[in-house]
Amino acid sequence: MAVDLGALDGDALDELMGKVVTDLGAIALAPLLSIGERLGLFRALADGEAVTPAELGERTATVERNVREWLAAMAASGYVTYVGEGRYRLSPEQVAVFTDEDSPVFVLGGFQAFAAAARPETRDRLERAFLDGHGVAWHEHHRDLFAGTARFFRPGYALHLVAEWLPALDGVVDRLRVGANVADVGCGLGHSTLLMAKAFPGSRFSGFDYHAPSIDAARELAAESGAGESGAGESGAGESGEGARVTFEVAGGKDFGGGPYDLVAYFDCLHDMGDPVGVLAHTREQLAPDGTVMLVEPFSHDDVSQNLNPLGRAFYSASSLICVPASQSQEVGRALGAQAGEQRIHEVATEAGFGRFRRAAETPFNIIYEVGNRAG
């Protein structure tokens, strides 16, 4: 049937087509961001100096013609600033967002992770998962997802975890100062574990994840960081011996050991697990009677209509590609999704037998829940 354009609302159509053009550009831009990072194009602009494509090409041993097109694509996106007369520079904000791995607003890890999940071979698997409901496991993704996710989340953890999230939990910082036993479950590459270990040298930290390559990487990062070395008389990070203060072990959420724990933390991962109720029920068995569970989850409202905004779009899209299929691939397949919201997370904690639940802190990107046994 031929579409009668005259019968359509012209303004609504223009608005929709504007979004489509923006998104077409975004899809083409994603690999260019990765190329820009890998070839050092962003880094070479970090001094904020205005350069020509030829000068940037010289700085990075790349071809001027390709760099010229890349710079124009970035400038049209607002990711690089065109200053006229063929020169481009990064503003201080663009430097913080695109060049500084330690900046709280560094984003290139996010592009690395999303691009990994969008790879054609993964898309084909996901397409099958939409038909058979068996999901796609976390470990079936390209390795860029593991590194990219860790790089994407680390700046937020570095900014908030020790300064705000742990202090928002009742009595937890006092225990960490004295000497607590802590588990970080679904720890991935272990940045959260290492940040806590560095801040509280008198406590012991165990990172667990079912994905062996992530645990191998966590051990390497721990050894490089020396995070465990300040524990009084104890051996270093990444070791798995009796005395090690920071250890990383391959274990799933329903079979990690080492309790009783004063604190068990889940960073952006409970919703990825197939059986979050089973995982939290197991956590109860590993928790000291007065211990605390910290659930860090992506920010979300309970009702879908309240999440229909740019952040919700990024989270629902990642959830469709990564989180829901990951959970579906595991036992039970509860598939909470990255936008589960407080009510559903509370339900899961209650089903697991916990009587204490509250929202302890939040940022624009995360909600931090405190969970425990009923006092008394």
Ligand SMILES: C[S@@+](CC[C@H](N)C(=O)[O-])C[C@H]1O[C@@H](n2cnc3c(N)ncnc32)[C@H](O)[C@@H]1O
């Ligand atoms: C989105 S990543 C978050 C990783 C890390 N916590 C962070 O914040 O960077 C989800 C993690 O959950 C882990 N995971 C998924 N299902 C699991 C399970 N059943 N038991 C343990 N880990 C699991 C994955 O291997 C992955 O490392």
